[in-house]
Amino acid sequence: MKIPFNYNLRSVLERPASTAFTAVGIGLVVAVFIGMLALANGFRVALARTGSDSNVLVLRKGADAELSSGIDRQTASVIATSPHIAIGTDGKPMMSPEVFVLVPLTRSNVGTDTTQIANVVVRGISEKAWDVRANVVVTDGHKPVSGRAEVCLGAKIAGRFRGANIGEKLRFAGRDWDVVCRFTAGGSAFESEVWGENEQFMPVFRGQVFQSVSFRLKDPAAFEEAKRQIESDKRIQVDAHREAQFYRDQSKVLGSILTILAVLITSIMAVGAIFGAVNTMYAAVSGRTPEIAVLLTLGFHPRSVMACFLVESAIIAAIGGIVGCIMALPINGVVANTINWASFSEIAFSFRVTPGLLLAGFIFAVVMGVLGGFFPARRAAKLPVVQALR
């Protein structure tokens, strides 16, 4: 016969302090678990959404990042003749030769401390970039007008640096730039960038070179053909990357560091928490020896007694899991910023707590509870009745 569930529930509630301690302990482990994975998740999503599968990014041969690439005007015009580039409604190829540089900007929240700078990506784009990059939407203001010293800010840059607000002037490359708009890009890394016209940036930065060329494929399935056609052109020395894949690769290093860190930290914590659960349950078993003996005398099968203690441990852990999820929820959307070593620039991204992650955290808690409850439960089941009653 099974011991009623109600018995478990009431015995857990009988000792509120001890239940709360263990549950909050497990809850903290779950919260850290969810938090760390949410961070890794947010970072991955930021870079995974940066590229599109229907876009191609062309870099100089051997360059592993936009920063280390260089493409001169002639190469860009050769690429422009590719038959694989989609044609826009105005009859022009949907491509954007881009200038990509890092500029030091001063963080806005630090007063006069000039060491608080970050290297921010400044991307010089062509008019067509707004169409090539389908996920980029201007939310406030108007797009920079060609020929004027105007820039548009990614949503995650706005407000975080000195002069980074619409209507203000942002200073870099020795001159002031009017901030005229703000754009979102579906949470992608573009949101950590400053965009302006490539022809404006070229002379003030590196002279007559672009760093990359992005274009929309006429037929998204024809990437391999486009790659072959462009890379085999004898006049130019370039590599063609699928844009989405390229940015995913850029997230690999930091993304895997974050995940490894999350797994490492939480597994060490989990061992500690399981030990804690073991201790609590052992203490519960030995504290309730007479009670267990009575249960056994009444005719409950030792297996039921064991199940009973496992369920009890799982209940405590489940409470912990819920506590952990509740503790982790507020960090959803909080913006973290760090350096992306693959591009050497600052990237800001949000913690992303997904329902799947919450569920994983909850299951993780229950597993900890069951693991921690196993040996104590077995001891309870094996109690010698006569001795225990005495």
Added chain:
Amino acid sequence: MKFFPLVLANLRRHTLRTILTIISVALALFLFASLQTVTTTIANGANFGSAKRLVTLNATGLTFTLPISYANRMQAVHGVEGVTWANWFGGKYGDGKTFFATFAVDPKSYLEMYPEMIVPPDQKEAFLRDRGAAMVGPKLMDQFGWKLGQNVTMQGTIFPGDWTFTIRAIYKPSDPAIGDNVFMFHYDYFDERVGRIGQAGWYVLRIDNPNNAAQIAKAIDDQFRNSSTPTKTGTEKAFNASFATMWGNVSLLMGTIGLAVVFAILLVTANAMMMGARERTREVAVLKTVGFSDRSLFTLVMVESGFIAITGAILGLGGAKLLYRSTNFNAMGFLPGFDVTTNTLALGATVALLLMVASGVVPALRAARLPVVQALRQVG
């Protein structure tokens, strides 16, 4: 102290439980020390820098270069004792998965500028003489299994092609923040191969008096203000600090997690201690009847929790210190000089002490205040 055997007997009552508690305390402190060390390593990198050194960069940003002709003009500025320069090369070796810094440096002046890099005289000589020579940090030698005199070929990411260098010298950093995984080679060789562009990535200057740093920096920047490539000069410390701030709020994150870890384990340990004490109610009553004073019972329980906390601390903190030291861990090259500092150890020990007090005080008080008669009757 004569009751020490009693404490030991108590700890051995549930050997498994004691061991589990000690291990969970040890794990918590190990994690705490590791996370704390990430923060201190980043901060240490920010603090590195001789007060006598200035760094000059292109005002536009750190990826932009400066003409090599600036070297002489800087040398001529009053108060400047020495000038050297370097270029970021961005080489990849092997599968390119291990990140390390590669610089093209002006060998002689660079070594003079950084006495923190200790090179045996014969190796230094060999490095200076051979234009295709490289000087490498000991960590890289270990990682790739390189030997002195070996030729190594790197792929340039910024400057395409295969670049082959001969390892002629191994430096030993006397300050951990300088990094033991830097790869350096001759600027001259680099400049020739990229077509004599005559550009330096950044300049490092040595000045005669640290108190004049601000004036000298200003004098240099003023000199180039109206040129095509204006400069930005600051102390080496500020330069390194700006790198540290690029980590963003990583430090805050690590600190928060560290606190959560400690708090979680604190709860769990305190709970185990309290439950352990509860089942001993009868025994405490007996001890009191035998004549133990309230105070000595309080002490007994505190000593017991202290033993657990201190053993856990020694295992966890000592383990962290030894592990990172012996494996020479540096987070794949991102955190050079990763070493648990004395401050971190002290902080960890304080945490252990708090743990002892927090988890011991409730059971200890309960033991001390236990009404004997009632306790005996209840259980008996």
